[in-house]
Amino acid sequence: MTYPRIELGGIPLDIRAGEVVESDSPITASVIVRMGLGSGIQLTPWSRAAGSLRGSGGWIPPGLDGLDFSQPLELKLTSPESITGPGPVFDLHCDARPDKAPWAFAEVQGEWVPAECVAAGRSVSVAVVPGAVRYRVHWMPRYWVFAKKPPRDRSRSFDWTIEWEEV
Numbered sequence: 001m002t003y004p005r006i007e008l009g010g011i012p013l014d015i016r017a018g019e020v021v022e023s024d025s026p027i028t029a030s031v032i033v034r035m036g037l038g039s040g041i042q043l044t045p046w047s048r049a050a051g052s053l054r055g056s057g058g059w060i061p062p063g064l065d066g067l068d069f070s071q072p073l074e075l076k077l078t079s080p081e082s083i084t085g086p087g088p089v090f091d092l093h094c095d096a097r098p099d100k101a102p103w104a105f106a107e108v109q110g111e112w113v114p115a116e117c118v119a120a121g122r123s124v125s126v127a128v129v130p131g132a133v134r135y136r137v138h139w140m141p142r143y144w145v146f147a148k149k150p151p152r153d154r155s156r157s158f159d160w161t162i163e164w165e166e167v
Contacts, residue, residue: 018055058158087135
């Protein structure tokens with residue numbers, strides 16, 4: 001089995017360009033509004049993903065100099081996202097990679113067992129498993145992002161960071 005690689009703008013990141021660390025955190029327009037008796041309500045009109053890819057100790061550069069960083073780029077990540085709940089239908093908060101289908105598990109008697117699932121867009125339906133008390137869906141995310149071209153570090157190895165924000 002081959003494991004998918006991180007891709008930016010259709011270019012797979014080569015392990016020889018450095019071991020890649022993925023990080024992400026949402027950016028939101030969010031505010032807590034206080035009501036008359038002090039109880040809070042959080043208002044979030046929008047939320048998007050943002051993060052970085054960091055490579056270190058590479059023998060070669062990441063090979064992304066041909067990308068047009070002024071345009072949105074497709075970013076395919078490999079660090080799985082997951083949702084746990086009563087199921088059996090789940091709505092993903094972002095697209096799944098088209099080259100790696102979501103996969104699922106069912107908790108039966110305290111153990112997580114593989115379960116069949118079918119994805120249609122961002123909706124994933126897990127096959128009902130007898131005795132299951134909850135389900136979990138995993139997927140590798142895909143975003144359309146604006147990314148910053150990594151600065152050049154001219155030492156004996158290649159270290160680089162790419163910051164990105166969802167379009």
